[in-house]
Amino acid sequence: MxxxxxxxxxxxxxxxxxxxxxxxxxxxxxxxxxxxxxxxxxxxxxxxxxxxxxxxxxxxxxxxxxxxxxxxxxxxxxxxxxxxxxxxxxxxxxxxxxxxxxxxxxxxxxxxxxxxxxxxxxxxxxxxxxxxxxxxxQARRYTVAWLEKVLIPAIIGFFAVLIALTLFGVTPLISAPMDLDGARGILEGVGVEGLSAIFAIVISLTLMAVQFASQQYSHRIMDLHIKSLTFWSVIVIYLGSLLYNVFALLRLEEPVESKYVELSVLLTALSFVMLVPYFFITMLRLKPESVINHLLSTVDDEYLRSIQRYVREGEMRIPGDLDKVLPVTEIIEKSISGGDRSTARFGIDEIHRCYMAQLRKEREAHVSPLFLKHLLGIGREAIIEADDDSIVQVLEIFGEVGTHAIAQRMNYTTRMVLDNINLIGFKILKEYDVATQQMIDSLQNMLTEYIATNCRMEDQLARIFTLYHDAAAELFTFKKYRMIKYLITSFAKLFDVMVKNEHSEALEKSAGLIGRIASYTLSLHMKDELEEAVHFLHTLGVAAAKHNLVLAAPDGSRSVADRIIAFYDEIKAEIQRSKSTLKEFEYLIADIEAAEQEIEQHKRTMQRPSD
Missing domain, CATH: 3.30.565.10 (Histidine kinase-like ATPase, C-terminal domain)
Structure with missing residues (x-):
């Protein structure tokens, strides 16, 4: 670790x-x-x-x-x-x-x-x-692992001391002489028959419970139980006690040595006492949260180094039996399909926590494919099962991972996150407004981090805005006008950070997106949304002119304010081309021209030589 x-x-x-x-x-x-x-x-x-x-x-x-x-x-x-x-x-x-x-x-x-x-x-x-x-x-450590490592050895150790003392005659349990019938009664009635009956019942019941949990969540629950220290401790102690009692019965003769009967009593007592932690630990282990914690605890530095060779062409092609995150994904997907939202949420959060704990720039190429592949699969299952909460949670995690990746200049992880948002996000635009809002929020957070940290991963900036453009087109297709308004509002929240950091590329691309949205709203006669888009373009244009923001280009720099004026001109031209159908929007031409004049005035002010 x-x-x-x-x-x-x-x-x-x-x-x-x-x-x-x-x-x-x-x-x-x-x-x-x-x-x-x-x-x-x-x-x-x-x-x-x-x-x-x-x-x-x-x-x-x-x-x-x-x-x-x-x-x-x-x-x-x-x-x-x-x-x-x-x-x-x-x-x-x-x-x-x-x-x-x-x-x-x-x-x-x-x-x-x-x-x-x-x-x-x-x-x-x-x-x-x-x-x-x-x-x-250590509050979190007093769990299954702690009980197995501390409590089980403590119980066995305590009885081992009693057995040693009894064998050496230091503290005899039976002080009075014992006859042959009494000794045989103890060895047969308690040591053999009692242990046999209890052993069969206990093992059968617990294995049935484990089998049921395995079918409900993951077959690896059975593997964890069978391989556990508690299970084998109980098996060994019970079988050892039975064999000892059978052997003692066969060798029983006059005069009876009481210490061997005492040993039978102690072994039988140990067997019964072990049932308490066995039941308790088994019930804890059957909880999917315990299984998830155990499985993810094995995803450590050594394991991640061992799977590097399975990454090819940006994909994690690891065999299923070596993928330690796969069983956790199986539990989460079964929880989603079974309507167990609390387990699904816990599992997704734990995968996210484990991922962020292991994600670093020097090894993002094999850590990110492993975890993002599984988060993507969970998101797809959530869409199939119409689990809004899990869809939102996965999209939120994509946003948090992407924001962190941008801050740490992890280009590879950022690209993968955007690809996953594309794969998940565009399947939910028609039916899930809350998930759509989360998709927009995740993109907004990533874009905010990109601008605020003055990031220079231009290909990822272009990818973010491509997703925005595609989302806007889909939302108009599905007539999700409330989500369109939410999208415009999200960019209004980005205005201050764009201007404060004088980020010309982001501001110009934002204006291009708002211009495209204005064209959509114009064709659909959406008056309120069109006015909001035109007003926001005005705000962007004035800010670009006041700060004299320019874009670098192969043929020389170009003014962001000029680009915004060009977007205005396209809107005006569209209104003028369709006067017969867009007559109610003619008043906007005057507003647009006034906005253009104000932008031009600020441009001239900035270009004027100071006295």
Missing amino acids: KERFELEIEGKLEHLAAISDFIANSVRALGLYDRKVFDIQMAVDEACANIISHGYREKRGTIALSCRKKGKNIVVTITDEGAPFDPTAVKTPDLDAIMEEQEMAGLGLYFIKTLVDEVTYDYRAGKNVLTLIVAHG
């Missing part, structure tokens, strides 16, 4: 989500349990927000994060290049005064200290270094 995770990212508020995801995935991979994962997420989010808001208020800089395991603790280090500032020196605020005066200064730092076990600060090499330490809690 990897012991250290690192991330370096530009200090911007829009990157807080990526930082939060990194922290959650890293500390989970290091073994932190859920409640503390949330606490450390909140503490890091507050610390990074302070760095961005105060340390990088007047300049840009990066934030470097590292998560590692040190002894029984998880250590998170946050490094920034802002002005020296020691948050540990901030005085603990008077909470009563804060409530009375509504003065929040110092409360965020107090908040951090309450969420983690220790906070330290250092300033070295011109950088602030804030260290957050969290005790490595």
